[in-house]
Amino acid sequence: MTTLLGDAAIDLAPVLADFARDGYARLGRRMSDEGLELLRRRADDRMLGRLPDPGLFFQLDTESGSYGDLKFGQGYQGPSHNYRKLEKLEKDELFLAWLRNPLFQQIAQALLGERVVLYRAVLMNKAGTGGTVLPWHQDGGKFWGLDREPTLQIWTALDDAPTEAGAVEVLPGSHLAGLATPLGGVIPEPLVHAQSANERCIPLAARAGEVILLHNHVWHRSLVNRTGKPRRAFSVCYMSADTRCTRRKRAPREFFRVF
């Protein structure tokens, strides 16, 4: 397998201290140029249907940029660069190789213990035509159907993501207050105003290949892409292998073992 990971060494202690305090931490540029090239091409291949589908989840984006206009449950709808999300990317050997890289292993095991599983591995795409606003949210709560809260997501920019491309924005330290609502997910507007989140947020502009740790409870959002170029990122949620799925309507999920 080609080397996806850059070779610069990193001292993790300050990164993990930032993560604990702020709910996010920058790891710098970690994916090699070769890795970027491969994963971008693979993202295109998947969206354009150039490869057999191993059973990925697809969600087409809106034309309006409005979150309320998103449609769910429609799956793959033919070749398009305008898919907003591709999930289950652990089924793709290149994305799997990236999410299993030794740096991520070190971080995940330091934070979660030796045995680590995957909740999700998602390509988040804002096509050159704009994409959609992703409102303030937390990635956890009852909606996720887990017996404990997930805490670690590792986000990798596959393209440059300056603020005007719809970079991820965070409200630093907001994870320390836990879930804003028991359900989790999108944060109700009155709470957003009460926290002056729109005024106090920090945009995490990133260059292609940069990696950012995101605590699931840190309030985060991303706006539309005004650059005319795609803004793709790969986001992976890791959990302790002790985590159990609590959903009842369907058979409980068995989580994919990563490390």
Ligand SMILES: O=C(O)CCC(=O)C(=O)O
């Ligand atoms: O990349 C984005 O626009 C959003 C990322 C995000 O919400 C996540 O990784 O949980």
